[in-house]
Amino acid sequence: xxxxxxxxxxxxxxxxxxxxxxxxxxxxxxxxxxxxxxxxxxxxxxxxxxxxxxxxxxxxxxxxxxxxxxxx
Numbered sequence: 001x002x003x004x005x006x007x008x009x010x011x012x013x014x015x016x017x018x019x020x021x022x023x024x025x026x027x028x029x030x031x032x033x034x035x036x037x038x039x040x041x042x043x044x045x046x047x048x049x050x051x052x053x054x055x056x057x058x059x060x061x062x063x064x065x066x067x068x069x070x071x072x
Contacts, residue, residue, distance in 0.1 A: 004063050008055035014039040023051050025060050 006025065010032060011018040017036035023029070028049040032041040044053040048067070051059045061067070 004060045005057045006060065008051045008057035008059075010041075010051060010055045012037060012039055012041065013054065021051075021055075023055075023057070023059055028059065028061075 012034035015037040
């Protein structure tokens with residue numbers, strides 16, 4: 001069985017602020033508001049969630065080889 005990392009450091013592309021967050025295991029997170037500059041982050045094209053786009057660790061479904069929550 002593969003170990004799943006639940007913490008990811010998400011970095012705002014606008015101001016560079018980083019924060020370690022715990023990723024949800026039962027849903028994708030499509031939005032994340034930077035607490036420093038209030039920029040609303042959304043997934044980049046081709047990514048399923050903000051952690052896959054801006055985090056140091058991909059979301060739990062992607063870590064285990066799934067297409068994440070949108071299954072497209």
